Amino acid sequence: MNLLVLHGPNLNLLGKREPEVYGSLTLEEINRSITDLATELGCQVTFYQSNSEGGLIDAIQGAGDSCDGILINPAAYTHTSIAIRDALSSVRLPFVEVHLSNIHSREKFRHISLMVPLAVGQICGFGRESYLLGLRALFSHIKSAT
Ligand code: DQA
Numbered sequence: 001m002n003l004l005v006l007h008g009p010n011l012n013l014l015g016k017r018e019p020e021v022y023g024s025l026t027l028e029e030i031n032r033s034i035t036d037l038a039t040e041l042g043c044q045v046t047f048y049q050s051n052s053e054g055g056l057i058d059a060i061q062g063a064g065d066s067c068d069g070i071l072i073n074p075a076a077y078t079h080t081s082i083a084i085r086d087a088l089s090s091v092r093l094p095f096v097e098v099h100l101s102n103i104h105s106r107e108k109f110r111h112i113s114l115m116v117p118l119a120v121g122q123i124c125g126f127g128r129e130s131y132l133l134g135l136r137a138l139f140s141h142i143k144s145a146t
Contacts, residue, residue, distance in 0.1 A: 001044065001068045001142060003046070003138060003139070004045075004048065004059065004069075004070045004071070005034055005045050005046065005047045005070075005072075005131075005135075006049075006070060006071070006072040006074070007027060007049035007075070008051075008056060008076065008077050009050070009052070009075050009077065011027055011049055011075055012049050012051070014027045015027075022101060022127075023127045033128055033131070037135055038135065041136070041139050045071075045135075046067070057087040060088055060091055061087060061090070063093060064090070067093060068093070068142050069093055069095060069096075069141070070088070070095040071131065071135055072095055072097055073100070073130075074097065078103070079113065080114070089118055094120050094141055094145070095118070096119060096122070096123065096134040096137050097116055097122040098123050098131050098133075098134040099122075099130060100124075100127050101124065103125075104124070104125075121137060123137065
């Protein structure tokens with residue numbers, strides 16, 4: 001099973017960026033934990049981070065041919081990007097949306113996700129653990145569907 005892990009804008013700054021909200025781990029440290037869990041589960045993960053909407057859309061379109069599912073933290077694009085939602089809808093791959101912070105306990109504009117109606121589900125509020133729970137959930141979902 002091949003899974004694409006997508007990180008949206010500003011997540012490259014993790015570790016330095018608002019640590020009281022997003023924690024002190026870097027993106028590299030989070031990716032390392034995801035790789036360790038993927039090895040344990042027996043799946044392959046590919047990582048991509050972009051600060052641009054187009055970069056994320058190109059990665060989603062590319063995954064359509066090569067991946068079985070997507071684990072995505074669309075970051076601020078969660079709340080704004082119809083284009084990323086359309087890309088996810090076009091490739092028809094199962095995806096799980098994750099967030100480090102609990103977007104539902106923050107500003108009102110973060111309560112809306114344009115992607116989540118298409119997602120298998122959403123996990124938020126657990127820091128690095130959101131990604132690990134999301135990976136387990138996506139893996140089980142794909143396993144049970146095949
Ligand atoms: C985030 C939450 C978003 O609202 C925010 O714009 C981010 C990170 C999270 O992981 O908690 O950049 O997706």
